[in-house]
Amino acid sequence: MCLAVPARIVALDGSHCVLDLAGNRLRANVSLVDAPQVGDWVIVHAGYVLERIDQQAATDSLALAREIAGLSSGPSPSLATGNDE
Amino acid sequence: MNKDFRDPELAGGLVKAIRRDINDLGRPVRLMEVCGTHTVAISRSGIRNLLDGVVELRSGPGCPVCVTSQEDIDHMISLAYLPNTTVLTYGDMLRVPGATGTLEEARAAGGDVRVLYSALDGVRAAGAEPSRQFVFLAVGFETTAPGTALAVKEAARRGLDNFTLHPAHKTIPAALRALLAPARSQASTGSGGPPAIEGFILPGHVSAVIGRKAYDFLAADFGLPGVITGFEPVDILLAVRELVRSVMARAGGKRVVNLYPRVVREDGNARAQALTREVLEPCPSAWRGLGTIPDSGLTLREEWRAFNAVKRFAGAGGLQSSLHPALGGSRSRAAGISACRCGDVLRGLIAAPECPLFGRGCTPISPVGPCMVSSEGSCAAHYAHERRRHAR
Ligand code: SF4
Numbered sequence: 001m002c003l004a005v006p007a008r009i010v011a012l013d014g015s016h017c018v019l020d021l022a023g024n025r026l027r028a029n030v031s032l033v034d035a036p037q038v039g040d041w042v043i044v045h046a047g048y049v050l051e052r053i054d055q056q057a058a059t060d061s062l063a064l065a066r067e068i069a070g071l072s073s074g075p076s077p078s079l080a081t082g083n084d085e
Numbered sequence: 086m087n088k089d090f091r092d093p094e095l096a097g098g099l100v101k102a103i104r105r106d107i108n109d110l111g112r113p114v115r116l117m118e119v120c121g122t123h124t125v126a127i128s129r130s131g132i133r134n135l136l137d138g139v140v141e142l143r144s145g146p147g148c149p150v151c152v153t154s155q156e157d158i159d160h161m162i163s164l165a166y167l168p169n170t171t172v173l174t175y176g177d178m179l180r181v182p183g184a185t186g187t188l189e190e191a192r193a194a195g196g197d198v199r200v201l202y203s204a205l206d207g208v209r210a211a212g213a214e215p216s217r218q219f220v221f222l223a224v225g226f227e228t229t230a231p232g233t234a235l236a237v238k239e240a241a242r243r244g245l246d247n248f249t250l251h252p253a254h255k256t257i258p259a260a261l262r263a264l265l266a267p268a269r270s271q272a273s274t275g276s277g278g279p280p281a282i283e284g285f286i287l288p289g290h291v292s293a294v295i296g297r298k299a300y301d302f303l304a305a306d307f308g309l310p311g312v313i314t315g316f317e318p319v320d321i322l323l324a325v326r327e328l329v330r331s332v333m334a335r336a337g338g339k340r341v342v343n344l345y346p347r348v349v350r351e352d353g354n355a356r357a358q359a360l361t362r363e364v365l366e367p368c369p370s371a372w373r374g375l376g377t378i379p380d381s382g383l384t385l386r387e388e389w390r391a392f393n394a395v396k397r398f399a400g401a402g403g404l405q406s407s408l409h410p411a412l413g414g415s416r417s418r419a420a421g422i423s424a425c426r427c428g429d430v431l432r433g434l435i436a437a438p439e440c441p442l443f444g445r446g447c448t449p450i451s452p453v454g455p456c457m458v459s460s461e462g463s464c465a466a467h468y469a470h471e472r473r474r475h476a477r
Contacts, residue, residue: 047203
């Protein structure tokens with residue numbers, strides 16, 4: 001029940017937004033985040049947006065993982081345009 | 086976006102790095118995850134299998150459904166039978182056994198129990214039927230509490246007098262302290278005790294709200310490392326590797342690290358914290374398996390007491406669940422529950438399959454304890470994803 005999942009804001013409407021969640025549309029409350037923007041990747045939980053996802057931090061975490069795993073850094077992953085699945 | 090964090094080649098490389106470290110250390114390490122979503126991810130992704138023999142991952146009290154007390158369930162069941170009253174709950178709670186049955190059974194017997202996705206949906210339901218009382222079973226950790234607080238404020242804004250909460254939120258740091266305090270006193274008196282947990286995989290989305298600093302006490306007071314991480318295989322393996330490194334480091338080097346910086350900030354989400362604080366305040370709370378822990382729950386502040394179902398329905402028969410004729414409570418159920426070892430599972434004392442009922446008397450179709458009811462419970466996760474492994 002504490003499932004919280006990544007989704008993307010596709011429209012804003014006052015205290016609510018419309019999210020794209022792996023192809024499905026979902027309404028959620030945005031009162032918990034500062035200045036949400038259309039296009040933001042966010043974490044959504046039980047009907048409200050919990051936090052914004054920082055794309056740069058995601059890229060950095062993957063780079064760290066590659067380094068530890070001994071993999072060449074390769075082309076950097078295209079997080080900003082990726083689909084969740 | 087998450088698929089890069091599921092890359093099998095990357096995960097495989099991390100497993101190798103962990104195995105190399107364990108080889109250097111010369112012994113296996115035991116860690117605990119404290120989030121139901123981590124429990125499921127570890128079982129489903131096969132991580133437990135990949136780390137077999139080097140890192141043992143035990144589940145802690147991180148499934149909100151599993152730790153909800155029987156008394157809370159029983160209170161809600163009794164409310165479901167009151168005339169003109171609707172009980173609102175998250176779907177996972179339906180089949181959790183109280184002493185007198187489950188909410189699902191109450192619904193089958195004519196009680197009005199409705200499932201909701203968001204606390205705000207409960208306010209809408211109450212607004213649509215003003216002559217009916219709606220009581221929301223408010224469970225969940227710090228992640229879920231701000232949504233409850235929002236719902237209460239929304240109910241107040243709309244002037245609804247037919248929406249109340251049964252407050253049963255719980256907070257993670259207090260539970261970790263309660264879990265560790267006896268272990269520490271055992272260690273200091275040198276009396277064996279359960280095998281020690283050497284580090285914690287900390288819940289990513291609870292941490293999004295409370296922030297990294299909220300766990301500094303793990304290192305400061307208990308000398309244990311913790312790592313906050315996300316829910317993909319690469320996230321979890323990064324955390325395991327960091328914790329193994331920390332175990333290898335000489336004493337004194339233990340700290341709490343945030344490996345989920347894409348979502349978790351040092352101080353957490355200030356708006357969410359402020360909202361929770363405005364409406365809710367700490368209270369003692371009964372945890373299934375852990376007993377009552379001071380300041381580990383959240384209840385409504387005095388200013389919001391009108392929204393507290395426990396106060397509103399006290400004396401109206403709401404708390405007399407054992408007296409309700411439809412709630413005879415089955416002896417066999419009570420006997421089953423007493424053999425259930427959820428309490429030991431939730432404290433990391435045993436792994437789910439060590440319970441004698443696991444897969445025999447207790448399965449997801451016919452669960453005995455809450456750890457098998459909730460899909461995020463350790464027993465259900467083991468049963469759903471790792472049965473073959475246990476059957477070996
Ligand atoms: S397997 Fe069933 S009976 Fe055993 S601890 Fe888990 S939920 Fe309880």
